Amino acid sequence: MVTLKNISFSYKKEHPLLNAINLTIHPGEHIGIMGPSGCGKSTLLKIINGTIEKERVKGEFSKSTELTFGSIYQNLDNQIIFPNVLDEIVFGMENLCYSKQQMDEKLAEVTQMLDIGHLLEEETVHLSGGEKQLVIMASILCLDVDVLILDECMSQVDEKGKKLILHAIKALKKKGKTVIMVDHDRTRLESVDTLYQIIDGNLKVI
Ligand SMILES: Nc1ncnc2c1ncn2[C@@H]1O[C@H](COP(=O)(O)OP(=O)(O)OP(=O)(O)O)[C@@H](O)[C@H]1O
Ligand SMILES: [Mg+2]
Numbered sequence: 001m002v003t004l005k006n007i008s009f010s011y012k013k014e015h016p017l018l019n020a021i022n023l024t025i026h027p028g029e030h031i032g033i034m035g036p037s038g039c040g041k042s043t044l045l046k047i048i049n050g051t052i053e054k055e056r057v058k059g060e061f062s063k064s065t066e067l068t069f070g071s072i073y074q075n076l077d078n079q080i081i082f083p084n085v086l087d088e089i090v091f092g093m094e095n096l097c098y099s100k101q102q103m104d105e106k107l108a109e110v111t112q113m114l115d116i117g118h119l120l121e122e123e124t125v126h127l128s129g130g131e132k133q134l135v136i137m138a139s140i141l142c143l144d145v146d147v148l149i150l151d152e153c154m155s156q157v158d159e160k161g162k163k164l165i166l167h168a169i170k171a172l173k174k175k176g177k178t179v180i181m182v183d184h185d186r187t188r189l190e191s192v193d194t195l196y197q198i199i200d201g202n203l204k205v206i
Helices: 041-049 085-095 100-114 129-141 159-174
Strands: 002-009 018-025 030-034 058-063 069-072 147-151 178-182 194-199 202-205
Touching (some): 030 041, 069 129, 085 100, 100 159, 129 159, 159 178
Parallel strands (some): 030 178, 030 194, 069 147, 147 178
Antiparallel strands (some): 002 058
């Protein structure tokens, strides 16, 4: 479904970053990626979701064309566009022309799952870091994409937020959705099928 063969990448020639990465992600698989700061975890996610164009990457990279992707990036502020939480969450569904009924159902389901009912009328600029992460997660869950790419999506939530997001990720597993997640904290990656680490530019199963 998503295959990387011998993928190498560097932003600057003199600083090789990822070196001969091999990775196959099967439909419905949940994978976790760990590794020290600066080792290239976010870069690898950007290669997989196409933020870094294929032409800039060495090696073979393929993904099924019919798949829909949704990404949560590490930098929260670039991902929130609207002044109001509700507008922020429904924007993606409006864009994909969901019916009013579909939107209402999805919004109710996701709001309950992440326990964010009390935030819907808030201004996004006033949200805490953890609240922003819950809102960004809610926006993406509403879209029912096939593959979710989550870059440290729980870095600012408290224990309750962590439990809610982990529960949402487990629900995605039941629905057969694929998840590729990066985190520094192993306890947030407990439910993955395969755990990898980037060491010296290489990806290894741990
Ligand atoms: N657009 C860019 N141009 C040049 N260098 C970059 C760019 N983006 C990232 N880098 C560099 O590439 C290296 C890997 O960055 P990346 O963000 O992939 O690391 P990471 O493993 O996700 O780290 P962290 O755990 O801190 O999030 C870092 O040294 C970073 O400074
Ligand atoms: Mg990163």
